[in-house]
Amino acid sequence: MHQHAARSQTVRRNGFTFKQFFVAHDRCAMKVGTDAILLGAWVPVPQTGCVLDIGCGSGIITLMLAQRSPDSVTIDAVEVEREASTQAQENRQASPWASRITVVNRDIETFTTQTASRYALIVSNPPYFAPGSACRTEARSTARYTESLSHETLLHCATKLLEPEGRFCVVLPSQVASDFCSTACQQGWSIRQRLAVRERAEGQPHRELLTLTKQAGPCESRTLIVRAEDGSYSYDFRALTKDFYLFM
Template sequence: MERKPFRFKQFSVSDHRSAMKVNTDGVLLGAWASLPDSGTVLDIGTGSGIIALIMAQKGAEKVIAIDIHEASAIEAAQNFKDSRWNDKLQSRWISFHGFIQSNTQTFSAIVCNPPFFAKSLLSGDPEKNLVKHEQQLGFTSLMEGVSNRLSADGSFACIIPSNRSEELEQIASSLFLFCHRKTGVIPKAGKPVFRVMFEFRGFEPLTRQENCLIIRDLNNNYTPEYKKLTKEFYLEF
């Protein structure tokens, strides 16, 4: 049975064919990521296209969204076609490695909600393994590709589990990518950080911004900070 489309304030997203479903991580990253003044945004592992659509709503000139999973790329293309930003959005069925090998384009911003299960047991679903486990795109390969395709003043934003944040920063530093912003995501007041959002650039920051974002308070209500970040997208806000 097909799932009903997720409806946001300015677009809808179908994800029944995508291996990566619409989730809080994707919405958070899209809302949090910096928008370049001009140029093209690259969305690596777009899934249903949710992050690309958010970047388009925020005013991106052009967004190229790629995915190694064919059905996801096809579904993202349909979601883009059905949106008001059809002329700005492009979906391609291709791996990140294949993409960077096939062209030399650089990007003003790159966004990615990457596969991050490195040591976990694989599931019985090969499609989920493809998008959630590092079989095809590990952190080192990802960051090497980003360092080669990010423009001189461009930014790379990603969201990962907190227990792998130090590893990612070390890899980035070895490639001369420097953290300018870092936000720890807390699911509920009193709980520990479970996700970290990073913004890297190819030059050192004058000051590094670090903070935490709590999604729900002790009464299980959405916090004002979370609402402020996502209010342009979620219907309920």
């Protein structure tokens, strides 16, 4: 899920500079990538209430949603890995929206049992590999493998935490999105939006962005092509990310 962010983006040694904030990620197992940026730019942001970012990592999606939402919206960012959560806290403090963001170092199952909050929007860039080849570090394994947070558990926690009319949005590799959707439907979710991401028009989708609700309804399916024929970023990709990337 985590790719290099747009090459034109200004890169510091330890993070990325966006139009309104900087994200350090040198202490995070998984770095800032295109998946998180697409999700943070795409999700429908509520105008009031609370937002939850499950597995926030460096806090990139949290900060993007803070930039996009009015001051009346507060955001809770939950991260199980201690170093990543510390870095998310530092990124929060350095941002213009520190007073609206709370970073919690906890696993989502424990958080779910301890909080009374209910959320208008829940977002997640979740683990997506089944346990397999060893990662270089335990922290990277936690970020990458569904062993640390299964999709069943993620959906179950989201069910408990979401407001009745709320939305749950995720980004996943295309090869696991169908299984995720099947699991979600078995738990009573409806898939309401599905954005298939292709690197080029002739390629196959490699990522899917999904919006789920507990309210039944039709699914709106669209495709986003990242690059035009000449290799430059497409009009649609630029339009989606222009409020964040410096040179879009």
